[in-house]
Amino acid sequence: MTNGRRSLIRWLLGGGIFSSIASFLYPVTRFIMPPNVPEAAVNEVVAGKVQMLQPNAAAIVKFGNKPVLLIRASETEWKALTAVCTHLNCTVQYKDDTHQIWCACHNGFYDLGGKVLSGPPPKPLEEFVVRIRGDEVVITRGA
Amino acid sequence: MATPAPGWFDERLGLSSIRKFVAHKTVPSHSGTMWYYFGGITLFLFVIQVVTGVLLLLYYRPTTSEAFESVQFIMTRVKFGWLIRSVHSWSANLMILAAFVHMFSVVFLHAYRRPREMAWFSGIGLLALAMAFGFSGYLLPWNTISYFATKVGTDMAASVPMIGPYMARFLRGGEDVGGATLTRFFGFHVAVLPGITTLLLLMHLGLVQRFGISSPPKLEGKRIAQMPFFPNFFLRELMAWYAALALLGVLAAIFPWELGEKADPFASAPAGIRPEWYFLAPFYTLKLIPSHIWVLEGELVGFAGFALLAAFWATLPLWATDRDGMLRARRVTGAGILLLAYYSTFSILGYWR
Numbered sequence: 001m002t003n004g005r006r007s008l009i010r011w012l013l014g015g016g017i018f019s020s021i022a023s024f025l026y027p028v029t030r031f032i033m034p035p036n037v038p039e040a041a042v043n044e045v046v047a048g049k050v051q052m053l054q055p056n057a058a059a060i061v062k063f064g065n066k067p068v069l070l071i072r073a074s075e076t077e078w079k080a081l082t083a084v085c086t087h088l089n090c091t092v093q094y095k096d097d098t099h100q101i102w103c104a105c106h107n108g109f110y111d112l113g114g115k116v117l118s119g120p121p122p123k124p125l126e127e128f129v130v131r132i133r134g135d136e137v138v139i140t141r142g143a
Numbered sequence: 144m145a146t147p148a149p150g151w152f153d154e155r156l157g158l159s160s161i162r163k164f165v166a167h168k169t170v171p172s173h174s175g176t177m178w179y180y181f182g183g184i185t186l187f188l189f190v191i192q193v194v195t196g197v198l199l200l201l202y203y204r205p206t207t208s209e210a211f212e213s214v215q216f217i218m219t220r221v222k223f224g225w226l227i228r229s230v231h232s233w234s235a236n237l238m239i240l241a242a243f244v245h246m247f248s249v250v251f252l253h254a255y256r257r258p259r260e261m262a263w264f265s266g267i268g269l270l271a272l273a274m275a276f277g278f279s280g281y282l283l284p285w286n287t288i289s290y291f292a293t294k295v296g297t298d299m300a301a302s303v304p305m306i307g308p309y310m311a312r313f314l315r316g317g318e319d320v321g322g323a324t325l326t327r328f329f330g331f332h333v334a335v336l337p338g339i340t341t342l343l344l345l346m347h348l349g350l351v352q353r354f355g356i357s358s359p360p361k362l363e364g365k366r367i368a369q370m371p372f373f374p375n376f377f378l379r380e381l382m383a384w385y386a387a388l389a390l391l392g393v394l395a396a397i398f399p400w401e402l403g404e405k406a407d408p409f410a411s412a413p414a415g416i417r418p419e420w421y422f423l424a425p426f427y428t429l430k431l432i433p434s435h436i437w438v439l440e441g442e443l444v445g446f447a448g449f450a451l452l453a454a455f456w457a458t459l460p461l462w463a464t465d466r467d468g469m470l471r472a473r474r475v476t477g478a479g480i481l482l483l484a485y486y487s488t489f490s491i492l493g494y495w496r
Contacts, residue, residue, distance in 0.1 A: 033309070034316045034323060060409050065319075067409050083411070087442060088429070089298035090291050093411030104412040105295055106430045120432055122440040 039064060047080075047137040058094030061139065067091055068128060068139060069101065073112055080128035080139045081114045087121040101125065168372035171358040176370070178248035179356060180383040181241050187384045188238035189344075191391070192276075195231040196333065203283065205329035207322040210285035211405040218402060225399050232400035234391055235277055239421050241387070242270050250459070250479040253472055254357035260460040262350040265343050267457045272340045277419055279332040285325060290406035292418045293328070294320045302446050321408065360470055417493060424486045425449055427493030456482065 042064035053059060053072040060067045060083050067083035071094050081101065083091050090105035100117060101110040108119030114127045129140040153159050170179060202221060204213040217224035246266065249255055255263040282293045297320060301311035316323030358367050370376050418426050425445075432441040455462075463475045 033313055037317065039318075060411060062409055069411075087434075088295040089301075090294060090412040090416075091408075091410065104414045104416050105291060106426075116434060120429060120434050120441050122434045122442060 042141075044138060044140045046133075047139050050132060050135050050137055052137070056096050056099070058096075060091065063128070063139060069094060069125075070130070070137065070139065071101075071112060073099070078130040078132070078137065079112050080130045081110075081112075081125040082128070084125075085121055086116075086123040086125065087119070092125070165373045166371075168355075169369035170356050170372055170376045171362075172368040172370040173358070173362060175248075175252055175359060178244075178252060179376075180380055181245035181248060182351070183380045184383055184387050185238055185241040185245055186344075186348075187387060188234050188241055188391075189340075191234045192231065192238060193337070195227050195234065198227050199231060200333060205283070205326055207285060207325055207406075210283060210325060211402070214284045214402055218399075226395060229395040229399045230391060233394045233398075235280065236420070237387065237391060237394075239270075239273050239277060242273055243421075246270060247479060247483060251476060252357065252359045253463075253470060253475065254359075255460045255463065256357070256360070256470060257460075257464070257468070259350070259354050259357060262347060262354070263460050264457070265347040265350065268343050269340065269347060272336055272343065274421065276332060276336050276340075277421065279328040279336065281419060282320075282325060282328045283332065284402060285406045286403035287406050287410065287413060288403055288416060290320060290408070291412045291416055292422075293324060295418075296422075297324070299442075299446055302440075302442050304443075319408075360472060420490060420494070423493035424489035427489045427496070430493075452482075 045061070045063050045068075047059075047061040047068075047070050053070070055072055055074050058069055058071040061070050061080075062068070069081050069083040069092060071079040071081075073079055085092050085103040085105065085108055087103065087106055087108050090103050092101050092103045092108075092110070094100075095102045099112065101112065101114070102108070103110075103119070103121065106120050108121040109117040110121065110125050111117055114125035116122075116124055127142055129142050131138045131140065170176070199217065202213055202217045202224070204210060214228065217228055219225070221227075249263065249266070278293075278296055282289045297311050297314045300314055301307045303310060312318070314324070314327070315321070316327040417423060428448075429442065429445050432445045434441050436444045459475065459478075462471075464470055
């Protein structure tokens with residue numbers, strides 16, 4: 001009888017402490033995970049005027065809150081690709097001497113279509129559509 | 144007038160028992176004794192980190208619009224600010240170096256053996272914490288190099304199957320590295336990590352006191368000369384601290400830590416970007432791994448490799464002896480030499496290439 005009562009009290013005490021700890025930990029674990037803040041969907045941005053880039057030059061432009069690499073490959077040929085390397089998230093750059101896209105972090109190379117040429121990147125860069133509207137360069141998310 | 148008797152403090156603080164304990168404490172004296180100083184040097188540099196870190200806290204502001212400027216202010220306007228920040232950065236690096244020397248000396252002197260396994264595990268935990276301190280502190284000046292190092296580091300966490308994306312979100316405080324990451328890393332660096340480190344450090348030091356300093360197995364069974372801890376070993380350790388302090392002072396004053404350019408999330412990663420020296424070996428390995436190995440992404444294979452290597456190393460005392468409890472000294476020494484060779488070669492290659 002005494003043993004039964006003792007074991008009941010042990011269970012109650014143990015269960016109480018366990019529940020208390022769980023009730024502290026649950027809100028803490030939920031608190032440390034940041035809330036989902038939905039981004040405003042951006043499908044098109046005006047990157048700037050045509051004159052902003054000379055042929056064989058590039059610039060990083062904002063596409064919502066993501067960087068996009070806008071390249072003026074020649075007088076009439078424009079390219080836009082996500083500037084985030086598919087390997088480990090670094091921001092890529094255009095190499096005007098080799099006409100390639102390069103990630104300085106781990107030496108990954110892509111062609112102007114975003115295809116991986118060499119190095120560790122596992123996937124191609126996402127390509128965007130570039131249109132010239134009057135004298136403005138417009139970047140649109142590809143279909 | 145009554146003055147406190149000499150035994151007044153003794154009675155209230157128990158000083159005589161501490162004095163008795165210290166008087167009886169000895170340290171083995173042999174050809175490898177010099178390696179025993181590195182644990183103490185690591186601790187000394189940690190104390191310097193705490194002191195300089197608290198001083199930097201007086202001026203630092205953890206927001207993307209003010210972090211870089213506040214460090215710039217510390218370095219250019221605050222009296223001796225450049226020195227305090229430079230000492231903090233150099234001391235962090237020297238502390239990790241001293242911890243590495245301490246760890247490898249424990250391996251080569253086989254000091255991790257029974258009953259000191261927990262001292263090894265707590266030491267590995269402290270090394271991991273030191274690296275976490277380094278990784279989180281690196282971002283705080285909010286410069287270009289630190290921004291991209293954090294992008295890469297947190298993206299590596301994201302590549303872990305299943306829980307990776309949650310880990311990355313937890314670390315970044317959102318989808319990408321930004322202001323939320325800076326606030327978080329500041330919190331980790333000045334509150335979370337110091338709290339955990341203090342507890343683990345007390346455990347580590349307590350275990351060293353409990354089991355004493357280990358002698359190498361080759362000297363076991365022989366009569367080993369013992370050096371009194373106080374004052375003989377302590378004064379030598381004090382000289383080692385002075386040597387570390389001299390090196391730190393020279394490095395901090397002659398090569399002040401640079402601040403670089405302010406981070407711009409809409410700029411490309413600059414050429415020649417690389418992490419702190421203790422992350423160079425994995426950094427260079429990641430550069431060499433191709434995009435795909437068989438059907439798996441190279442990055443994932445690399446990450447799994449690092450995780451296995453870390454687990455193998457952290458559990459060293461568990462595979463260092465055979466079933467009969469006999470030490471596999473050659474195997475452990477060989478593993479230590481291999482790891483040291485990989486780490487130093489790849490770090491040098493990562494720096495130069």
